[in-house]
Amino acid sequence: MNPTLVSRLRRDVSFTGEHLDVAGRAVELRTLTPGQGAALKLLADGDHDDAELAVAVTALDGESGLLRWHMLLRGLNASGLVEHAVREGGRTGEVGEIRQIRQIIARLRLVGRGATLLAPAPAGPARLSRFAEARIVDGMPTLQAPGRHLAVELAPRAAGLIGELAAWSTGVPAPVLRLLATAGLLAPGGPQEDVETTERSHAQWHPGDLAFHARTRTPASASGYGGTHPLGDRFPPEPVSPAPAGTRTVALPVPDLERIAAADPSFTEVLERRRSIRAHDMDAPITLDQLGELLYRSLRRRGTMTGGDGQELADRPYPSGGAVHELEVYPLVTACEGVPAGLWHYATDRHELELVAEPDKATAALVSEARGAAMLEADPQVVLLVAARFGRVMWKYETVAYPLVLKHVGVLYQTLYLVATAMNLAVCGLGGGDTAAFATASGRDPLLEGTVGELVLGSRPRMEG
Template sequence: MNPTIVSRFRRDVSFTGEHLDLAGTAVPLKALTPGQGAALKLLADGDRDDAELAAAVTALDGETGLLRWHMLFRGLNTSGLVEHAVREDREDRADGEDGGTRESREVIARLRLVGRGTTLLAPAPAGPARLSRFAEARVVDGTLTLQAPGRHLAVELAPRAAGLLGELAAWSTGVPAPILRLLATAGLLAPGGPGEDVETAERSHAQWHPGDLAFHARTRTPASASGYGGTHPLGDRFPPEPVSPPPAGTRTVALPVPDLERIAAADPSLTEVLERRRSIRAQDTEAPITLDQLGELLYRSLRRRGTMTGGDGQELADRPYPSGGAVHELEVYPLVTACEGVPPGLWHYATDRHELELVAEPGRATAALVSEARGAAMLEADPQVVLLVAARFGRVMWKYETVAYPLVLKHVGVLYQTLYLVATAMNLAVCGLGGGDAAAFATASGRDPLLEGTVGELVLGSRPRMEG
């Protein structure tokens, strides 16, 4: 293997002879010399090594033109307009009877800009190198791609170079320096060395799970990813999902509409509710929650107050709690074991009609969800109601890209608080749970977990007399 660093313009950059075109935007280049123009044309045509670029400059500008070229080339890298690769030059045995050889060139690794930032190359490590435990490998457009959390660069690996990942699972000196330079530039190598493994020795690194850090960095570091904000990534392939899901079943229970004026006059103040709010891990088994109470809680917390159409054609909703872009993707499924006026089973709350729709009769699948919630809340008996919070992911992911799932989680948080405050004002027992089983919900509800899955759970019931 004879690897060499080569460079070319980014895939969305072209050279007109006078300026650069960056995705339709002209980037001016001042006072180009003939040699600089020739070198820029080589970069636009494909991968070139430093020797080829220097030869093009000196042929027209002389040796004195190299300094100006190096300054220009550094500026292009600082602006992130150039990408680098490792090309393997080797001699292969030619077919035929003469037994000769022929030279072949193959790019085996490429450094790509996937966010915003510089593409200046870092030096290769002086000693042993190891792949960072936070490095993430995934397939992008048919190519194995590595990226480190929060980094704006990624490294694409051809099959001939992919085997080096096994070599770099431990501290190694057997990987060619040009490939190490690409990995180091992308932040994919572990800091320190065999005797000073920062990723396990220092708290700042050791406390993070790779999946958590990748999620945090992707959604909180806009420069490290494309598609931040409302980009409508699926807008040209799928229509937006309607604001209301299809009916869940034929059996329904109408919920009484509470008198909000009467409630507003009798409710405790917001300050009092906030001060009284706490998780209550006990329920009154002798006097369970009633249909009226469950209906009032759902009405005050998440009924649909209205609909509208966004400028992008997506149907939007208005509910008592906030939602990014007014998409309101959350649906609540009350899993009832004991509620006066509501038969046991898994129900769906229809926010537009203020009624419950039966999704599943009690059975092994619903019992598993009840048991899990009981254990998570440390209750002595089955919870009277488990409020399963599900997300219709397409409502958010049709419009948003990088921030889509974080928005879902933010919405879960504000819904939790809304349910907590309303339940406290109603003197009900409520306790939010820190986790749940989306697969168990899919089994019980029959929902496709990639289209609609649980993202939160709360247990709800009547408040014990001692807690009054």
């Protein structure tokens, strides 16, 4: 079996005989020669190697036409209109019935925006980058490097190449290495100079972190980016607020904002006083009025509107991309005067608490986790669990949806910090949490609504006043 590089037009590109149709958009080609047209027809019909394409060109244009063909082909590659693959060929069957079997074992695919010009194969041993991601796309094992606009699709029979290249190897055919090198999937350097472990720029990144960062901050590496409404033709948008749970509720008093505005410290004073406080006054816990005021000033729904795409939007005191406001807050109460212990949901539209779960082992685990993360000597009076209704964002935004959620968590943290500081309450944001534990306690499907942030809240100790 001799692996050979072959090419074809990108799968969403067709050739009409005069121009290219790229996903419904016409790309004009200047004065095509008969040989160029014949070669383009071959590329549109399937995979062909350079020799097969050269035969088609020279048959009509002569050998002098090859230079012009190569210039055209280079332009197509520079525009990302060509896919490259590695084909294995062999013969099988009885004498007199011999037929040639040709199979594609690897294919270079454009998954974002950019060129498909092939890079050379490394001269020495090669290894997959430790940042390479493997996943199944359209039923095929597919490799992609963070931030790259190209991926390599492997036929199932060639998936063993991943294992072969887990360590430095010289046993992989050069055409396959060319595809991997073009997609940025090979480790730089070599066995004696493993850049990914010796240089800080590479060594400091965890593969998951770099993949997340590169995908969401490199638009060219994704097929869609921003407000593309990737689910708009399959699902309706989620309502701006979840339906009432129908459980026991606690009405929260509406604070007098004019009185508060007159008595609040200045914005500069609040900023300067803001800090994380990891202790609560257990003799005088936070009250219903204080919890209600904090939630009202930070989170309440001030109004709704309908976007041009039909999605119901909201107005709250903190900003949200596209006004989608997917965040919900679940106060987990252990000690709050006027609010029974348990896991509650703050209804932003009704300014009330609705019971999600009575105290049990699951809520106790969340309390214990928050206590440990905040390094408190006693259980926190309230844990504010911040959850995201992911569909609110993912219905509209592609690639940047989850980063938007995290940005929203950040601005909500700051809003809660500043309001709590102005109210002389103790607040401390936590750096991590357990979505699975929240799902157990709340009964929420973590793929539909899961925690993305946590803060502990309580009365400020007297010595912190």
